[in-house]
Structure formats: C-alpha cells, structure tokens
Amino acid sequence: MDKKLVLNFPPSLVDKPIISCLVKEFGLDFNILKAYVTPEEEGTLVLELKGEEEKITGAIAYLKQLGVKVELLSKEVEMVRERCTDCTACIPQCPAGALWLDQATYQVNFTSEKCIACGICLKACPTKAMVLRI
Ligand code: SF4
Ligand code: SF4
Known part of the structure; x- marks a missing residue:
C-alpha cells in the first residue's frame, strides 16, 4: 500500500537524517513530492511512503514520537x-x-x-x- 503524508519538522529536527532512518528501520520505499524550509527554519516534506501497512503505521508513530507533525492526505x-x-x-x-x-x-x-x-x-x-x- 502507499500513503501520502505532509511532515512538518521543528527547527531542531530539520538537519537530522530521519527519512534514511525510516528506510533502514521500517524497510519502506519513499518518494519525496516536495521539500522546503520556511524562514523560521521549520521543514516541510510532502512524502509518499510505500510498503506494508503495519510498517507504515510504525513509521508514522516513530515520526510523531520524534516531534514531527504528521498529516495524512486523504481530503x-x-x-x-x-x-x-x-x-x-x-x-x-x-x-x-x-x-x-x-x-x-x-x-x-x-x-x-x-x-x-x-x-x-x-x-x-x-x-x-x-x-x-x-
Ligand atoms: S487560486 Fe487563483 S487567486 Fe488563488 S493563488 Fe492561485 S491563481 Fe491566485
Ligand atoms: S493541494 Fe493540490 S493543487 Fe494545492 S498545492 Fe497541493 S497538490 Fe497542488
């Protein structure tokens, strides 16, 4: 399955290799649809994650626990x-x-x-x- 997400990173996480951790820890494929850093140094990433449902769910929980704001694109x-x-x-x-x-x-x-x-x-x-x- 695949899910499209908007991730908002606080300034403290902008330079951390979080996405490569997702690939290593959860074995997910990803496609970055858009990435930018605001003048306040917050990062936004529009990301498509592909893989098994429970691994995607685990990856979302991991991101939230790190302090990343995660929104699902279902609207x-x-x-x-x-x-x-x-x-x-x-x-x-x-x-x-x-x-x-x-x-x-x-x-x-x-x-x-x-x-x-x-x-x-x-x-x-x-x-x-x-x-x-x-
Ligand atoms: S939707 Fe129309 S008014 Fe709104 S930003 Fe785009 S071009 Fe401008
Ligand atoms: S909501 Fe749709 S139209 Fe608007 S920026 Fe995102 S992809 Fe483009």
Missing part, C-alpha cells in the same frame, strides 16, 4: 473559480503540477486528477479560492 481540494484572480501565486507552490497557467487565456487552471491534497495552495492563495472538501 479533496477544489478551486472556487469565482474567487480566483489568476494571480498565479499558487502555481510554483504546487508539488504535483495540478495548478497551471493557460498561456492563451492567462487563466489559472486546476487539474484535480493530479492533486495530492497537500493543502499548500490553501495557504498560498490570497483570495481563499482553493478549498478543502472533507
């Missing part, structure tokens, strides 16, 4: 077209290429099939045009 994101001003602020933030500019119309479009529901665009959008449906 749906939608664009409220009427609120979007086509400012493009969300496009470079999206790790999945789900938000894109139509070069002919200069309209920002959302491809829901590509969206991994990481929620990053919800914070980036100044007009609250990207919303979560739970």
Whole structure:
C-alpha cells in the first residue's frame, strides 16, 4: 500500500537524517513530492511512503514520537473559480503540477486528477479560492 503524508519538522529536527532512518528501520520505499524550509527554519516534506501497512503505521508513530507533525492526505481540494484572480501565486507552490497557467487565456487552471491534497495552495492563495472538501 502507499500513503501520502505532509511532515512538518521543528527547527531542531530539520538537519537530522530521519527519512534514511525510516528506510533502514521500517524497510519502506519513499518518494519525496516536495521539500522546503520556511524562514523560521521549520521543514516541510510532502512524502509518499510505500510498503506494508503495519510498517507504515510504525513509521508514522516513530515520526510523531520524534516531534514531527504528521498529516495524512486523504481530503479533496477544489478551486472556487469565482474567487480566483489568476494571480498565479499558487502555481510554483504546487508539488504535483495540478495548478497551471493557460498561456492563451492567462487563466489559472486546476487539474484535480493530479492533486495530492497537500493543502499548500490553501495557504498560498490570497483570495481563499482553493478549498478543502472533507
Ligand atoms: S493541494 Fe494545492 S498545492 Fe497541493 S497538490 Fe493540490 S493543487 Fe497542488
Ligand atoms: S493563488 Fe488563488 S487567486 Fe491566485 S491563481 Fe492561485 S487560486 Fe487563483
């Protein structure tokens, strides 16, 4: 099975080799979809973990015990077209290429099939045009 997670690392953990420990201890495959460090030096990682369910559950418990905030991506994101001003602020933030500019119309479009529901665009959008449906 596979699970997509958003991991938020406090500054004290940003430079620790936590993901390589996950691979060694739990035998999981992973795919990093996005990684960045905020100006406050907190780290965010959008990660896909693949492996046996109980090993993924163990890995999540291990991360939480270290002080990593773990969110599962199991929600749906939608664009409220009427609120979007086509400012493009969300496009470079999206790790999945789900938000894109139509070069002919200069309209920002959302491809829901590509969206991994990481929620990053919800914070980036100044007009609250990207919303979560739970
Ligand atoms: S939630 Fe937003 S930023 Fe994340 S993948 Fe979907 S469209 Fe992109
Ligand atoms: S950040 Fe919000 S308003 Fe700007 S293009 Fe993206 S969805 Fe539209």
